[in-house]
Amino acid sequence: MLRASSKSSSCTRRRGRRSIVAEAWKNTAVLQRGLIDVAAHARTMLDAAGYGDVRVITRDGALGAREHAPFDRMIATVGVWDLPAAWWDQLAIGGRLVLPLRWRGLTRSVAFIRDKDRMRSDSVKTCGFLPMIGQDGEREGHIDADRLIKIYWDADQPIVPLALRGAIAQPGTCAWSEATVGPEDPFDGVWLRLTATEPGTCRITVKPAAIDGGLRRPAVPALSPALVQGGSLAYLTLRPLAEGGGAESRFRLGAAVGYGSDGVDLAERLCEQIRAWDRDRTAEPVLTAYPADTPDSRLITGQVIDKPSVRLMISY
Numbered sequence: 001m002l003r004a005s006s007k008s009s010s011c012t013r014r015r016g017r018r019s020i021v022a023e024a025w026k027n028t029a030v031l032q033r034g035l036i037d038v039a040a041h042a043r044t045m046l047d048a049a050g051y052g053d054v055r056v057i058t059r060d061g062a063l064g065a066r067e068h069a070p071f072d073r074m075i076a077t078v079g080v081w082d083l084p085a086a087w088w089d090q091l092a093i094g095g096r097l098v099l100p101l102r103w104r105g106l107t108r109s110v111a112f113i114r115d116k117d118r119m120r121s122d123s124v125k126t127c128g129f130l131p132m133i134g135q136d137g138e139r140e141g142h143i144d145a146d147r148l149i150k151i152y153w154d155a156d157q158p159i160v161p162l163a164l165r166g167a168i169a170q171p172g173t174c175a176w177s178e179a180t181v182g183p184e185d186p187f188d189g190v191w192l193r194l195t196a197t198e199p200g201t202c203r204i205t206v207k208p209a210a211i212d213g214g215l216r217r218p219a220v221p222a223l224s225p226a227l228v229q230g231g232s233l234a235y236l237t238l239r240p241l242a243e244g245g246g247a248e249s250r251f252r253l254g255a256a257v258g259y260g261s262d263g264v265d266l267a268e269r270l271c272e273q274i275r276a277w278d279r280d281r282t283a284e285p286v287l288t289a290y291p292a293d294t295p296d297s298r299l300i301t302g303q304v305i306d307k308p309s310v311r312l313m314i315s316y
């Protein structure tokens with residue numbers, strides 16, 4: 001969760017998950033790739049716990065389990081960047097798919113309900129998982145010569161790290177919103193809002209040496225949202241409200257502009273989304289997922305995020 005006091009991303013809780021899954025969804029096929037030992041251990045422990053009717057299958061999870069489909073419930077416990085085509089085919093109409101979904105550098109636990117021609121979310125919550133093996137749509141690259149500043153983006157975004165090198169070498173200026181947060185107030189919602197409206201939304205990470213060297217501190221150096229457009233960049237930042245404010249201070253949220261012809265515009269657009277978030281901080285977006293071959297005319301209006309097997313829309 002992004003907080004002014006954050007140092008790193010949150011992790012998933014491990015304790016008790018397997019038994020909860022088995023209780024809720026008996027006969028669920030548990031898919032695990034690569035770690036045969038893990039699957040064997042799962043089998044042993046499930047049997048010992050009295051869940052002999054839960055099947056354990058070792059294969060690429062993207063393939064699902066066609067031999068047991070259709071499923072009323074599907075869950076993934078690894079970060080999914082694309083929605084595999086097999087999952088569309090194997091989830092029953094009216095069925096529910098819960099997964100940690102990755103887009104634009106963030107991950108959310110999304111619960112989808114399947115309609116005939118699309119899936120709609122009814123829950124979107126913060127979470128963190130490692131990426132699924134075999135999905136290679138995420139890109140990363142340093143944007144500075146010292147390799148201290150990195151951005152992460154999706155394959156459908158025309159982002160070229162080298163094009164930002166000139167921008168990030170400049171001092172940069174800031175635009176500020178009126179929104180303030182306490183050290184423990186989450187502001188992850190700003191990033192989500194950006195993904196719904198801004199095609200250049202990505203993630204920036206900055207090592208302390210770059211900040212010591214004069215770069216403005218992103219709101220959370222290890223993971224903050226950024227906007228990229230050609231050779232221009234803006235990223236979320238904050239500053240203490242009180243001069244010399246310490247850890248207890250409130251912070252004002254804003255956008256730091258690297259440089260480039262669109263830098264000021266990007267910063268203003270980022271601030272616009274901070275304001276939209278500030279007006280209703282707990283608002284949860286609805287994600288609508290369509291199969292990749294759905295024509296534009298059948299999509300709801302909004303920003304579309306295209307992946308090999310899914311067209312994703314985020315709306316408020």
Ligand SMILES: C[S@@+](CC[C@H](N)C(=O)[O-])C[C@H]1O[C@@H](n2cnc3c(N)ncnc32)[C@H](O)[C@@H]1O
Pocket residue numbers: 017018031032033034035038059060061062077078129130131132133134
């Ligand atoms: C966070 S662990 C979850 C393990 C287990 N499901 C649990 O709940 O304890 C993620 C697991 O997904 C596996 N994994 C990664 N990519 C996969 C893929 N394409 N197919 C199947 N399993 C995969 C990893 O090897 C890892 O064991």
